[in-house]
Amino acid sequence: MITIPYLTALTTYFSYGLLFAFGQFRDFFRKIFDWWHASNLQGYAPICLGLEDFYFRRLYHRIQDCFGRPISSAPDAWFDVVERYSNDNNKTMKRTDKINRCLNLGSYNYLGFAASDEYCTPRVIDSLNRFSASTCSTRVDGGTTTVHKELEECVANFVGKPAAIVFGMGYVTNSAILPVLMGKGGLIISDSLNHNSIVNGARGSGATIRVFQHNTPSHLEKVLREQIAEGQPRTHRPWKKIIVVVEGIYSMEGELCKLPEIVAICKKYKAYVYLDEAHSIGAVGKTGRGVCELLGVDTADVDIMMGTFTKSFGSCGGYIAGSKLLEGFYSVMMAGAIGKICPVIREELIQYLKYTCPAHLYTTSISPPAARQIISAIKVILGEDGSSRGAQKLARIRENSNFFRSELQKMGFEVLGDNDSPVMPIMLYNPAKIPAFSRECLKQNIAVVTVAFPATPLLLARARICISAAHTKEDLLKALEVISEVGDMVGIKYFPAEPKKLEQGKDTIKLE
């Protein structure tokens, strides 16, 4: 639940209105000037209609230097940001040769595997020498190496499911699997703040999509009851299958999903649960097994667990892990495919996906060194490399996140997210504060990621901080100092700051 000061909401709407009005004026005059000059289209249709790239040209380009900053080193706790300049008011950016060494508060480097690691990197280089950088083939042709087999077993064990399937890209995992699992006549109920990959996958599947209010199990129940009672649109036949898609940690809010309640409701109404653990696998939970471990949900209750390796494992790619309880799931699909009543074929969900999912059949398999990085990272997390570094990393990220969040809240910032979550968005609201915060922080060598419309709602622009286990206490203290100073300058301390401890001590002594 986000609490906005009322005046800030009014000024934010007014600022966006002003920016929009200026953009429209400039477009209007641009149209008049262009009408005079001949166009060089030669009869072809323009690539975008006039309105489609309005936001991009008139709002995003003004602050383009805050996004897409190139870096020239590994995204460790400290990294090199390349300086850029622009001669035409941010329309095009040119790189220079100068670099700034900045504190990295933006990369998804939850356990610190993004930079060279003493256990993982030698094994990755070894696998690069042996298997080379790419398999140059799809999984079904010649792209399944021993590393891929080992990776899938490793991931299935780590997550706690019988089997897993791995893809080369996390976004593609969602957008290619949902069309395979659901088709026309199915119902997808997704959280209103789900990631773009899930939204695109759901739209591509052809199933009916309904949205329930973010993290509100009571509204999910209401939507489920309404939809089950009504049935498919227009024919009112019963739905072929119903799947509820939620995320473990929501990347823009830092909030944990209310998984126990949602799983209970789905069990009651016999809907499947699809959990996207992109940000929570490896980062939360006592042994890093994600949000199910943290919230005490049995992994057998979650039907399909999806995750990515980009965030905690320092690699790339995504996985889907499935349970045997889905026998009914694919038997319905098989019966539908064959078109008559036949004996139910007992197969695993993962095996079914292996011969239907286009991301498995037609795309190149995950690069072998990247796969080796994931296997080594999982071994470190579980402690199988013989040291306790994994447990130390998990403890450190928990400590770092809780410390940073509580300090920011004490200073008066509005920070979202639950305790233990390494993602903490600081609310900015006004569109002018986005580039101000970003640029001022960069001047003091802190690199933050700011997010605005349309990735977030119009009103709720924020700076998203991702804490890593590689951040030391000194790094965090420096970051807090800089953010506090910049926050005062930019004016984002919307809540009253807590009084300092010294004064509180004095008061209690006086009373006694």
Added chain:
Amino acid sequence: MYVRAVPPTDLNRNTEWFTYPGVWTTYILILFFSWLIVLSLFGSSPGTAWTIVHLSHFFVTYHFFHWKKGTPFGDDQGIYNGLTWWEQIDNGKQLTRNRKFLTVVPVVLYLIASHTTDYQNPMLFFNTLAVFVLVVAKFPNMHKVRIFGINADH
């Protein structure tokens, strides 16, 4: 003074900003301040200023709510490209609170404008025409209707 913002279930980023707190107040305040600006710039009588505000409000809202179609960003891959902003609000549901508010505002502006000009004739005709067009455009029966094919898709 704080308000709570609950994320709505609308996936269309072009219209979901309208469901957050503070929008109605901002709209009314913008109209009021533009009246003050018109008064100070042109030095006209209050009635003429209200007429100017009412007519420019008519042009602006008609253009952006009922003429321009689609969304100003390309993320949603053009699924709303055939719908004007008015048809996209609240996912196409008719007669919601937001729609009722937006229908009442031009009528109230019309009443203020005609009252302050004492219902004199040239202004009254234009004001009435403006409010008539705006209110008819917002009827539930006009959802996705394109009269004589004006502004229809290709």
